Amino acid sequence: MQRKIFVITGPTGAGKTTISRYLEQGYNLKKVITHTTRPPRLGEIDGQDYYFETTTSFNSKHYLEKVEYAGNQYGSSREALALVWQGGNDGVIVLDTKGAQTYAQQLGTQAVIVYVTVSNSTILAQRLAQRGDCPDQIKQRLASQDFQRDLTIPALMEQKVKVILNDDLAVAKAQVDQLMLAQKLENI
Numbered sequence: 652m653q654r655k656i657f658v659i660t661g662p663t664g665a666g667k668t669t670i671s672r673y674l675e676q677g678y679n680l681k682k683v684i685t686h687t688t689r690p691p692r693l694g695e696i697d698g699q700d701y702y703f704e705t706t707t708s709f710n711s712k713h714y715l716e717k718v719e720y721a722g723n724q725y726g727s728s729r730e731a732l733a734l735v736w737q738g739g740n741d742g743v744i745v746l747d748t749k750g751a752q753t754y755a756q757q758l759g760t761q762a763v764i765v766y767v768t769v770s771n772s773t774i775l776a777q778r779l780a781q782r783g784d785c786p787d788q789i790k791q792r793l794a795s796q797d798f799q800r801d802l803t804i805p806a807l808m809e810q811k812v813k814v815i816l817n818d819d820l821a822v823a824k825a826q827v828d829q830l831m832l833a834q835k836l837e838n839i
């Protein structure tokens with residue numbers, strides 16, 4: 652059976668990491684850890700949340716795709732994806748919409764694209780504050796073009812994307828459960 656990669660995308664604060672963790676814990680998906688030059692947030696662990704890199708170490712990896720997002724570099728390495736697939740698991744990866752589009756193009760049906768969103772984007776700033784992000788970083792993030800872009804599904808991906816509305820986490824998880832059931836039935 653073809654190994655899948657679930658690509659979780661959407662605007663900052665929508666709940667991408669939360670949904671990714673739910674898929675890891677509930678469905679035994681293995682996280683593809685990506686690389687970034689962004690400094691770790693409080694509680695984030697190197698090699699678990701991200702591989703936290705210097706500019707030099709970031710440039711030494713082999714990337715399937717990489718982007719600059721709100722002033723920092725992010726990239727998903729072929730090494731990290733191979734690690735997950737070698738273990739025999741389906742994978743889950745959290746990407747901005749630009750990265751998600753690259754995955755959709757390069758991996759075709761192997762990539763299941765999941766767009767996490769909320770009905771009212773004003774709630775996103777509150778979630779970032781609740782998460783403990785520092786106010787200056789929230790301001791910079793919300794003012795970035797990358798944030799604006801990720802508020803909508805790129806036209807090229809519209810046909811392929813599964814949407815999860817995460818206003819209420821229990822409802823969002825139930826939508827994920829439905830999606831995973833549909834995936835299972837597709838693979839029979």
Ligand SMILES: Nc1nc2c(ncn2[C@@H]2O[C@H](COP(=O)(O)OP(=O)(O)O)[C@@H](O)[C@H]2O)c(=O)[nH]1
Nearest residue numbers: 663664685686718720725726727745746747750
């Ligand atoms: N294209 C791409 N995007 C990434 C990668 N790693 C993380 N991202 C995305 O970069 C954006 C910023 O991530 P982060 O600083 O952790 O903040 P977040 O938006 O709160 O998750 C998010 O949209 C992530 O999904 C990567 O390797 N490639």
Ligand SMILES: Nc1ncnc2c1ncn2[C@@H]1O[C@H](COP(=O)(O)OP(=O)(O)O)[C@@H](O)[C@H]1O
Nearest residue numbers: 663664665666667668669778782817818819820
């Ligand atoms: N449905 C929800 N209702 C309220 N808070 C949520 C919900 N989903 C996630 N959160 C919280 O919002 C914050 C941002 O979620 P996170 O998963 O880190 O988003 P992202 O990875 O998209 O930036 C976290 O503190 C998370 O616990």
